[in-house]
Amino acid sequence: MVYDCLILGGGPAGLSAAVQCGALGLSALLIGNPHSQNPLGRAERVDNYLGLPGLTGGELLDAFQRHAAERGVQMVTGRAIAAMACGGVFALTVGGHVYQGESFILATGVARGRPYPGEERLLGRGVSCCAVCDGMLYRGREVAVVGLAPDAAQDAALLDQMGCHVTFFAPERPADLSPAIPYKKAERLEILGEDRVTALAWEDGVFPCAGVFLLRETVAPTALFPGLELAGGYVKVAGDLSTSLPGVFACGDCAGPPLQIAKAVGEGQKAAHSAKRWLDGQRKTAENNKE
Numbered sequence: 432m433v434y435d436c437l438i439l440g441g442g443p444a445g446l447s448a449a450v451q452c453g454a455l456g457l458s459a460l461l462i463g464n465p466h467s468q469n470p471l472g473r474a475e476r477v478d479n480y481l482g483l484p485g486l487t488g489g490e491l492l493d494a495f496q497r498h499a500a501e502r503g504v505q506m507v508t509g510r511a512i513a514a515m516a517c518g519g520v521f522a523l524t525v526g527g528h529v530y531q532g533e534s535f536i537l538a539t540g541v542a543r544g545r546p547y548p549g550e551e552r553l554l555g556r557g558v559s560c561c562a563v564c565d566g567m568l569y570r571g572r573e574v575a576v577v578g579l580a581p582d583a584a585q586d587a588a589l590l591d592q593m594g595c596h597v598t599f600f601a602p603e604r605p606a607d608l609s610p611a612i613p614y615k616k617a618e619r620l621e622i623l624g625e626d627r628v629t630a631l632a633w634e635d636g637v638f639p640c641a642g643v644f645l646l647r648e649t650v651a652p653t654a655l656f657p658g659l660e661l662a663g664g665y666v667k668v669a670g671d672l673s674t675s676l677p678g679v680f681a682c683g684d685c686a687g688p689p690l691q692i693a694k695a696v697g698e699g700q701k702a703a704h705s706a707k708r709w710l711d712g713q714r715k716t717a718e719n720n721k722e
C-alpha cells in the first residue's frame with residue numbers, strides 16, 4: 432500500500448501529525464522507536480504544557496499515544512534506517528520492511544550525542560547507518576559495528592550471516608550479542624581514513640576495517656535524506672514546515688528551537704495541513720496533465 436503520508440518519529444510532534452492527518456482524511460503511517468525510548472519519558476514533571484500541568488513526561492506521552500490509538504492512527508514500532516524518494520513515492524526501510532508514502536513528515540526529535548570524529552566526512556564512504564542496506568558491500572571484509580541501539584546485536588548477527596567479519600564496539604556487551612562475534616569495550620571512538628574508511632580507533636587501539644556501521648537509536652535526517660538542507664544543525668524549514676526536498680516536511684525538535692512539547696504538537700498539526708495541501712496540488716497537476 433502507498434500511504435498519503437509517512438510520519439517518522441513517535442514523539443509529540445509525530446503523534447500530533449498523525450492525528451491531524453486522520454482528521455484531514457489522509458491515510459498515514461506513523462513509524463517510531465518504542466514508546467519507552469522517547470526522551471520525554473525521562474521528564475520527572477512537566478509544568479508548561481497547557482491544561483495538563485504536573486504530569487510526568489511518561490504520563491503525557493501515554494495520553495498522547497492513547498489519543499492517537501483512539502483516533503485509529505496506524506503505527507509501526509521500529510527504527511527506520513534508510514529512506515529513498517523514487518518516482519514521486521517515498522520508501523522507508525524499517526528492519527526488513529519497506530513502507531511507502533506520497534509525502535513524508537520528519538518528526539525525529541534531536542539526536543543526543545555528538546557525531547564521532549571522521550563520521551560526517553566518511554558517511555557513505557565506509558560509514559553506514561544501515562546494516563540491511565549496505566551489509567553486502569562488505570562481504571568477506573572486516574567491519575566494525577558500533578552498537579548504540581538496543582537492537583544493534585541483531586544487526587551485527589545479520590552482518591555476520593551476510594559474510595562480513597564483524598567486531599562489535601560498545602560501552603557494554605549486549606546480552607544478546609552472539610558469542611561468535613568479538614566484542615571490544617569502547618567509549619571514545621574515531622573513524623580513520625582519507626577518502627574511505629581504513630580503521631576505527633578506540634581508547635585501547637586501532638582496528639583496521641573497510642566499514643563502520645554506526646547503529647544508533649536515531650538516524651540523522653540528513654543520513655536518511657542526503658541533500659536535505661540544515662540551518663544551525665536543525666532541518667531547515669519554511670513557514671509551512673516544508674523542507675528543501677519537495678513533499679518532505681519537518682516538525683518538532685528536529686525543525687529547531689524552542690525544543691518544547693507545545694511547539695512540537697503545534698508543528699505536527701501544521702505539517703499535516705501542509706502535507707495535505709502539497710498532495711492536493713500534486714494530484715491537481717497530475718489531473719491537468721492528463722486532460
Ligand SMILES: Cc1cc2nc3c(=O)[nH]c(=O)nc-3n(C[C@H](O)[C@H](O)[C@H](O)COP(=O)(O)OP(=O)(O)OC[C@H]3O[C@@H](n4cnc5c(N)ncnc54)[C@H](O)[C@@H]3O)c2cc1C
Nearest residue numbers: 440442443444464474510511539540649683684690691692
Ligand atoms: C528530561 C527531559 C525533560 C523535558 N521536559 C520538558 C518540559 O518540562 N516541557 C517541555 O515543553 N519540554 C520538555 N522536554 C522537551 C520535549 O521532550 C521535546 O521538546 C519533545 O519531546 C519534542 O517532541 P518531538 O516529537 O519533536 O521529538 P521527540 O519527543 O524526541 O520524538 C522523536 C521520536 O522519534 C524517534 N526517532 C528518531 N529517529 C528515528 C528513526 N530513525 N526510527 C524510528 N524512530 C526514530 C525518537 O526515538 C523519538 O522517540 C524535555 C525533554 C527531556 C529529555
